[in-house]
Amino acid sequence: MKSFELYEPKNVQEALVVLKTHGNKARALAGGSDLVAGVMKDWVEGTGMPMPDALVDLSTIPQLKGIKADARGITIGAMTTLTDIIENKEVIARIPLLKDAAHSVASQLIRNYGTLGGNLNQRPRCWFFRGKDFDCFKKGGDFCYSVSGDNRYHAIIGGEGCYIVHPSDTATALLALNASAKIAGPAGERTVAFDNLFVGPGVNILAENVLKPEELMTEIFIPNPAPGTRQAWTKLKNRQVYDFAVCAVATAFTVENGTWKDGRIVMGGVAPVPYRALVVENAIKGKDIKAAIKQASAAIRTVARPMSMNAYKVDIAANMLERTILAGLA
Ligand SMILES: Cc1cc2nc3c(=O)[nH]c(=O)nc-3n(C[C@H](O)[C@H](O)[C@H](O)COP(=O)(O)OP(=O)(O)OC[C@H]3O[C@@H](n4cnc5c(N)ncnc54)[C@H](O)[C@@H]3O)c2cc1C
Numbered sequence: 001m002k003s004f005e006l007y008e009p010k011n012v013q014e015a016l017v018v019l020k021t022h023g024n025k026a027r028a029l030a031g032g033s034d035l036v037a038g039v040m041k042d043w044v045e046g047t048g049m050p051m052p053d054a055l056v057d058l059s060t061i062p063q064l065k066g067i068k069a070d071a072r073g074i075t076i077g078a079m080t081t082l083t084d085i086i087e088n089k090e091v092i093a094r095i096p097l098l099k100d101a102a103h104s105v106a107s108q109l110i111r112n113y114g115t116l117g118g119n120l121n122q123r124p125r126c127w128f129f130r131g132k133d134f135d136c137f138k139k140g141g142d143f144c145y146s147v148s149g150d151n152r153y154h155a156i157i158g159g160e161g162c163y164i165v166h167p168s169d170t171a172t173a174l175l176a177l178n179a180s181a182k183i184a185g186p187a188g189e190r191t192v193a194f195d196n197l198f199v200g201p202g203v204n205i206l207a208e209n210v211l212k213p214e215e216l217m218t219e220i221f222i223p224n225p226a227p228g229t230r231q232a233w234t235k236l237k238n239r240q241v242y243d244f245a246v247c248a249v250a251t252a253f254t255v256e257n258g259t260w261k262d263g264r265i266v267m268g269g270v271a272p273v274p275y276r277a278l279v280v281e282n283a284i285k286g287k288d289i290k291a292a293i294k295q296a297s298a299a300i301r302t303v304a305r306p307m308s309m310n311a312y313k314v315d316i317a318a319n320m321l322e323r324t325i326l327a328g329l330a
């Protein structure tokens with residue numbers, strides 16, 4: 001692995017100075033499970049993705065860690081571990097959807113040191129992107145190897161030149177929970193709704209979200225769901241021991257006499273961003289859920305554009321939508 005300078009800032013301002021000084025040759029370091037043990041160890045680099053020469057260790061900034069609950073909702077510091085989220089009483093009581101999604105991430109060991117900020121900002125798992133011999137579009141190269149190569153786990157919705165699926169399970173759940181992220185940069189702080197946080201390859205093929213290299217995610221806010229909100233999470237993976245989602249569904253919705261009042265349905269493992277299935281939401285809104293669920297879930301087929309080896313994911317997506325919404329209703 002290439003050598004690097006390690007910085008240990010005491011606060012966010014000090015971290016931002018290092019990021020600004022080194023430009024796109026510096027990276028925030030959280031638990032390191034993806035950045036160090038993945039990207040850097042495997043030499044995942046290219047003209048649009050230089051290997052970092054400076055890592056900014058965020059574990060030395062106490063303000064970035066912890067969970068606070070108040071009357072408006074729950075705020076989670078970016079450096080909070082996934083295990084701390086899973087075990088938090090307020091998370092379990094108010095937003096079990098996030099607890100279930102975080103619990104489905106990787107292994108106990110990785111959840112013990114992997115952080116929420118790292119999970120949301122991790123890089124994609126496309127095997128060509130991760131292979132150092134493939135200089136693909138996402139690394140600044142001139143080709144997408146998934147189009148003619150093995151694309152069985154790639155996107156069925158929203159690929160434009162790049163067909164990754166967004167790897168983060170917590171991102172899928174947090175979009176369904178209408179969360180927002182606080183982002184700190186040289187110009188100050190801004191709050192970005194998860195609706196606007198993630199970007200597909202048509203917007204920026206080199207990144208998966210709107211953070212700039214000199215910015216940091218500092219905390220996530222999840223508003224209290226409306227009283228009586230139903231929440232459900234399902235994830236299908238290939239290897240049962242631990243694995244990324246072939247397809248995942250997160251939903252949070254309100255019901256009146258069996259009828260869908262309001263809510264969100266978000267899919268993971270199917271698109272370059274956590275995908276809000278508006279086509280399904282629109283098909284079920286105001287209808288008796290049990291009566292309409294099959295037809296509403298099938299609406300996902302109208303937006304799916306599978307690749308040569310992954311049409312099977314369209315059937316899985318339709319089935320998992322149906323199962324997850326019915327699980328929320330139960
Ligand atoms: C074997 C294995 C299986 C996995 N399975 C799953 C899975 O099933 N589901 C899933 O969702 N994930 C999975 N992961 C990913 C894992 O959850 C992430 O690696 C972990 O959550 C990242 O957290 P970290 O703190 O180690 O991040 P790091 O590796 O330290 O950072 C990851 C990226 O995020 C950036 N970053 C970190 N914090 C911030 C911040 N505050 N602001 C801006 N940028 C930041 C870093 O610069 C880096 O680019 C798996 C990983 C492994 C190794």
Ligand code: SF4
Nearest residue numbers: 126129136144162163
């Ligand atoms: S899908 Fe994206 S990451 Fe994978 S090879 Fe194509 S351009 Fe690269």
